[in-house]
Amino acid sequence: MAASRHLVVPAEPDQIVKLATFVAQAAADSGFDSLQINRIELAVDEACSNIIDHAYGGAKGIIRLEVEMVPHRKLTVILIDQGKPFDPDHIPDYSPRGSLDTIKVGGLGIHLMRQAMDDICYEFNVPGVGNRLTMTKRL
């Protein structure tokens, strides 16, 4: 049976561990193994860093985290903010195939999110909501 949980925190760097731990617990309760839990936690960490650094850009704001759990099937993570739309398409793609001299770290966080999760969907300026990032991981 599906279940959901949510958490609302100030958009501040030291809140990320709280959000990551919250989602890690939900992932564990949904039946994910430790490696996949780490990947889900990582995706939330990187997404929240982007919200704090780019969407709010240092201004005050809040992050709402919603987790929808279908145990032993999938976990959906929704992050909502009211900052400036942060469109990852404007960030250069990270390529993991460079050499030490040529590799560029731009887009590293987005790359990790895409690697860690099965689906990622950005929606901007949703009426009555704000910006909404939905990430899904299937078991």
Next chain:
Amino acid sequence: MKATLSVRETSYQAKSTSHEANGLNVPILTVSGRLDASTVSILERALIRTLLQGAQVVIVEMSGVTYISSSGLRILLSARRQARERGGDVLLSSLSSSVRDVLDMVGFTVLFSIYRSLDDAKRTLDRVD
């Protein structure tokens, strides 16, 4: 709830049978905890300090690192670039499976010299005929 990270510095005197030179004195940074945006400056400071003190090679022992995000990855890459510019290197040892998984996702397991254990890393620095 706050993320925590600690960095302990020791060193290893690499063995050498050469009559002309002693083995390298290699700093070892033993890192424990969560390596994310809120803690990465602790490792960054330690790496900069060891490199500024003239260390050619640094070993980062990571068996106690429970988590790494892109912030930690960027610092490791930056430190290795600085070391390589001076003919040195930053070696990584003792990665947990979850940390190795993250390094794999971004291709860093190819870019870095990674050793299963600290002893394995030390052995590669010995110059024993």
